[in-house]
Amino acid sequence: MHKYLKKTLVISVFILTAIALYENFLLVPEYTGLRTGVSDYIISSGLSDTGSLNLITAVLYDYRAFDSLGESTVIFGAVSGIVLILSRKMLPVSSRGLSFIVKRTFGLVTPFIALFSLYVITHGHLSPGGGFQGGVILAVISIIFSIVYGSAFDYRRYSPQVKTAMETMGAFTFLGLGVVGILMEGFFLKNLGFLTARTGTLISAGSIPYVNFGVGIKVGAGLAIIFYSMIQKTFKEDF
Amino acid sequence: MMTATVVLENLLLIFLVLCAVMSVRFEEELISIIFLSTFSIVLTALYLLHRAADVALAEAVIGAGLSTAIFMSAISQIRHGDSD
Amino acid sequence: MRNNFIFIILFMLGLYALIMKTNLIKNVIGLNIMEASIFFWVIAFSDVGGEVAIHKMGEEFSKFNDPVPQALTLTGIVIGASTAALLLTLIIELNQFTDTIDRDEIEGLNN
Amino acid sequence: MALLWQQFLASFSFESYFPLLAEVGVILTLITALAAWNYIKEYKFWYYILTLIYLISTVVVILTTDWFFFLFAWEMVTLTTTFLLAWSSWKLVKQYFVIQFTGSSILLFAALAANALGYTEIAAIDSVLLQFVLIIGMATKSGIFIFHFWLPPIHSEAPSPVSAILSGWVVKLGYIFLLKIIPIESGNTMLYLLGIAMVVYGGWQAVRSADLKIMLAYSTVSQLGFIALAIGTGGELAFLGAVLFIIAHGFAKTTLFITSGILQREYGSRVVYDFKGAIFKRPLTSLAVIISFLSLAGLVFSAGYNAKYLISSAQLPGLLTKVVFFGFALISAIYSLRILYWIFIVDEDYSNFADKLKKALNSYQIYSTDILAILFGTLGVLIVAFWPEMPGDMLEYLVDYDFNIIAGVRDSIIYILLAVYLIHNNAGFKVKVRDHLSLERYLRSALDFIFSMSRKNVKFDTDKIFETVFYNTIFNTSKKIHDFFYQDLTIQLLWIPVFLSILLLWQQIYSYF
C-alpha cells in the first residue's frame, strides 16, 4: 500500500479508537459511588487479620499471596528465558569500567545502597515498599558493579552460579513458607499465626517479612542475572 | 481558585504527555530512552500525588532504574550495520 | 474525567509507536508507554482522596485509598518490566543475525 | 465400550431382502478373494486383511439403520478399496481417494441434514428435496449419470480382482441404500430419468470400446442405469426387479472381470480382437464368459432376463414404454453379443471341434483357483436364472410368479436376429483401439475444448496435468488472498485497534444496521 494511504488509514483508525474509548469511558461512573466490597473488608480488618500496617503488602503477601508467587515465577521464567537466549559459548571480555573517581565514590556508596535495599525489604509491612521494590534495589548494586567496575569484577564478586543459587533459595523460601502453611494451618500460603508479635515491631506480621525476604532475594538475584547476561560484550559465536 | 496540588497535578500531566510525545518522536534511540525514564519519574510523582506510595516506589525503581538500564544495555549491544 | 483523557492520549501514543514506528526498540518503548498509561489510569481512577493505605502507629483509622488496585498495579509493573526485558533480548538476538533493527528490512516479520 | 456395542448391534435390521443382499455381497467378496490368490503376488497378507475389513463393512452398510454406523462403514469401504487400488499404481489411489472423499463429504452433509430434519433412522423419506439431496450425496460413490466420470478409468486400470469387487458390489451399495430410502409406492422421477440416461450413455460407450475392461466398466454404468430405472419407477415389482438385477449383475460382472484378468494374462493384451481361439485355449473360462454375457444381454433362460422382465412388467402399460424398453434391451444385447461375436465367431475354424476341446480340457494346472472362482460365479448366475426366488425362497413373492417364458423366447430370438444383422453389416463395430482411459486425459480434453474456444493454444502434458492446472490455480488464488491479508506487520497489528473499536462501538453499529 502506498505510504501516505497507509498513514492516513492508521491515523483515521486511531481517531476512531479514541472516540470509541471516550464513548465507553463516559459510562464508567466516578469510583467513589461504586460498590466497594473487598476493599472495605481489607481496610477495616486488614491490620487485625495480618498484623501488617501497610495494607498493600498485606494484600500482596497475604490476601493474594498466590498472585505474588505467580509474579515471582514470571520473573523466574523471564530470567531463565533471557539466559537461555543470550547464553554465549565464549567467555565474554569484560566491559570497561568508568573513571577512577566514579569507582571510588561508588566504593563508598554501595554499602549504603545495600543497607537501603535491606531496609526496604524487611520493613515491607511497616513502611511503603516490600519484596519486589527491595529486590530491584538489590539488583541495582550488581548493575553498578558491572557498569562501574566492569563485568569481570561483577563476575568475580557474584558469579552467575551464586546468583542462580540465591534466586532458587529465594524461590524455595517462598514455596517453603507456603507448604509450611499447609502443614501447620491447613491452607497454602497461610499467614502463620505463631510468628506474629506486637504490631508495629519488625517481626510483627506473621510470615509476611520472611516471604518479603525470600521474594527480595529472588527478584534481586534474578534481575542481576538478566542485566549481567545482557551487558557482556558479545562476539559472533563460532560453534 | 484551584489548590496548589491540582495545579501541580495538571502541570505534571502536561509534562507527562510531553515526555511521551518526545520519546516517540525522536529518531535517535538514546534520546527516546532518556525521555522514557523522565516519563516514569514524572509518573512516580503523579502516583505520590494520588496517595499510592508503594506503587510510586515500585515505578521509580523499576521504571526509572531497571528499564532504563536494560534499554541502555540493549542499545549498546545493537550493532547498526548500515542504517544511520 | 481529565484522567480518562490522559489515558486515551497516552494509550494512543503507545499504540502509534508500536504500530507505525519501524524501529523495533521504539516499538518496545511504545509497549512500555501503553502499559504505563493503563497503570496510571488505574491509580488515578482509584484515588478517592483518602490517605496512603498504611496505618500510622499512633493515630486511629482514617479514610484510606483502596489498597487492592495498587497491589495489582504493582504486580502489573513488574510483569511489564520483565516482558520488556524478554523482548529486548530477542531484539538483540535478532540483531546478531540481521545487523539492523529496522522492521522494514527484516521482511521475515511480515509473513 | 459396552454401550457402544449394544447400540451397534441394535441398529441392525434383518427384514425383507437386505440379509439376502448381504449374503450375496459376502459370496462375491469370497469369489474375488479366491481369484486374487495367484493374481496378487506381493503383500498378499495385507490384501486379505483389507478384503476382510471390506467384507465386514459391506455387511454393516447393508444391514444397519443408524446413520452414524452406516456412514462409518461406508467410509471404511472407501478407505479399504482405496488401499486395495495400491496394488496397481499410487496415482490411481490418489485420484480415487479425492473423488470418493468429496462424494462421502456430500453424503455426510446429506445424511446429517436428514438426521437433523427428524429421520433419525434410515427409513423411507417422503420429502422429495431430501431424497434429491441424498441421491446427489451417493451419486459419486455409485456412479449416477453425471458423477460416473471416474468409474471407467479407475475400474479399467485397477487389478482385476479389485475391479471385480469395485464393479461387482461397491458401486451397488448406493442403490441398496436407495432401496431403503425411496418410498416403495412413489419411486423417484429424477432417478428414473438418470437411469435412462445411464443406460443409453453406458450402452453407447460400451459398444464403441475395443478394450475388454473399458467395455466392462461402461457396461456396469449401463446396468446400473437399469437398477436406477427400476428404483425410480417404484412399486413392489420394480423394487424386487432391482434386487434381482443387483444380484444377477453382481455375479455376472464379477466373473467377467476375473475372466478378463485371466484372458489378459493369457493373451498379454486387453483388446477384444486378439482373443483368438479362446474356446480351445481356455474352454471353461469361455463357457463362463458366454453365460455371463448372455445374462448381461438379458436373453431368455438367463438371470438378466428374469430381472429385466420384472422391471418391464412394473412399468406403466402403454406402447411408448414397450418400445423404449425394447430399445434398452436391444442396446444391452448388442454390446454383450458383440464381444461374443468377436471372441468366438469371427474367423474361427470349428472343424474338428470335439478332439480339440478334449485336448484343451486336460491342461489346467496353472490357474486352478481362478477357474474355481469363475465356476462359482457362473453357478451363481445359473441359480438366479432358474430359481429367481433364490434357494430357500427368500424372495417369496417370486415363488409362483410366471415369467411367461414363451414371450421371453420370442423376444430373445428377435434380439439375437437384430443384433446379428447390425453387428454383421457394421463389421462388428470395429473401433480403433484407444489407449488406456485416465482422468488426466478427460481433464486435458475438457481444457483443450475450453481453450480452443478462447483461441489461446495452451499446451498441457497430460500426466502432470493435475499438478500443473488443477493445483496451480488453487495455489495462486490462495496466494493472492494470503498476500491481501498479510501485507506487512503494520497492517497486521492495525487489526487490533480496528477490532477493538468495532466491538466498543458495537451498540451503535448494530442499531445502525
Add this chain to the structure above:
Amino acid sequence: MMETRIILLIIVPLGTAFIIPFIDLINAKLRRFFVLLGISIQIFNLTSIVVQYFDQIRDGSLFLQYHLGGWQPPFGINLVMDNLSFLFIAIVTLSLLFIIIYSIGYVGHHEGKFYVLYFIIIAASNGAMLTGDLFNMYVFIELLTIASGALIAFQRSHPGSEAAIKYLFYNIIAGSLIFFGVLLTYFNLGTLTMADVANNFAALESGIQLFITAIFLTALLIKMGVFPFLFWLPKSYDSSPAPVTAVLSGVLSKIYLYLFIRLIWTVIGFETIVALNLNILLIDIALFSSFLGHVFALQANNIKRLLGYSSIGHIGMIFAVIMLNTEAGFYGGILHIIAHMFMKAGLFVACGYLLQYTVSNHYRDFKGVGLRDKPVFIAFIILLLSMIGMPPLLGFASKWFILMAFLEAQSYFGAFIVIFGSLTAVIYYLRYIAKGFEEVRLSEDDLKMEVFNQPLLSVLYREKIVTFITYAYTAVIIIFGFGFRFLNIPLRMSIESIMNVERYIELVLGG
C-alpha cells in the same frame, strides 16, 4: 469440599521448575531424574483425585474448592475444579506427559533451561484452568506468554527470534488488555472472584457490560488466533522446535479455549452476550477465520506452517460450534478439542522426527522423507487421515457431531465451512504425503550436509523414545476412534457444568 491435592497440581511442577537450575549447579546428570520425578508426582496426584472422586465425576457433581491462604472466596483467591476443568486438566496433563517424554529424547543443547520453562508452562496451564479468580488468571496467562515466548526462540535461529518477537508483540498487547479488563470489572463490581462477578454482572448497566466484554473478547481472540489476529500463529509454529510447537498447538490453544468458555459462559453469562447481540458477530468471525485458515493452508509451502494454518481452521470451527450454545454444539466442540489436541500434538511430534535431517522444513525438502523412516510416516499419515475425518479415527466422530450441531442449529453456512475445510484438507495433505513418498537420490554433498547438520538425537535410545511417543499419539487416536462413546460421560457432565452457572456461584459463595 476442600481438597489440598488441587493446589499440589500447581505447586509440584513449580517446585520442579525451581529445583532444576539448582540441580544444574550441582550436577547435570540428576536433571532428567527430577524431571521424571516431577511429572510422575503430577500424574500420581491426578490419578488419586480420579480414584477418590470417581463416582462424583460420573454423576457430574464434582466440585472441589481450595481457599488459598485460608480466606473465604470474595476476599482471597480460590481454586475451583468442576467437571469441565477436570476434563481439560486430564487431557492437558496426558498430552504434556507425552511431550515431556518426547522432549527428553529430542532436546539437545540447553536442556536445563528447556525443562525449567516447560515445567512453568505445566504449572501455569494447571493454574489457569483451576483458578476461580480473575487477576490470578491474568498472572497465569502472562506466565504462559513469557514461558512460551522464550521457548519459541529456543533454537536461537534467525526465524526463531523473529517468530518470538511477533508472538510476544501480539500476546503482550492481549495481556495488557486483560489486565485493563480485570481492573475494570474490579472497579465496577468491587470483587475479583469469578463467582462473585458472575453473580452481579447482569446488574451492571449495558454500556459498561459491552465495554468489559469488548476488552475481554479482543484479548481472547488475539490469544486464540482467530481471524483478525491469526498472523502470529503460523510463524511461531514454523520456527520453533517440535516439542514446543506440540505444546503451543496442542495445549496452549486449548487452554485459551477453556478460558474463553469459562469467561463467556460463567463470568459474563451467555445471556448478556445475546443481549448485546454479539453472538452472531462472533460465529461469523469464527467461521470466516476457519475458512481463511484452510485457504491459507492451501498455499503453505512449509509443512509446519501448513499445520499451523490448519490449526487456525480447526480452532475457528470449534469456536463457532461452541458459540451455538446448544447441547450438541458443546458436545461436538469439546470432543473436537480433545481430538484436535492429540492429532495436532502427534503431527508436530512426528514432524519433529521426520524433519530432523532435512536442511529446512520447506516443501521441496520434504521429498523422500517418508521413505527414510516408514513406520513414523505411516503414523503421520494416519494422523492426517484423522484430521480429514476418516472413519476408524477420532476425527470422524468429532466431525460428525460438529456437523450435527451445525445442522440442528440450522446454520448451513457453518456446515458448509466444515465440509469445505475437510475437502481442502484432503488436497493439501495429499500433496505432502505424495511428496513424502517421492524417491530421492542422495548425492554426495547431501550425505555430507546431513552428517554436518548435527542431528539432535545423538543416542539411539532417544530415537526409540521419539518414535514411541508418535505411536502413542496414533494409538490414542485409533482407540478413541472406535470407543469415542467412552468419552460420553465426561463430555455430558462437563456440558452440564458449563450450562448451569447458578450451581457454580451458589457452591463457591455459599460454601
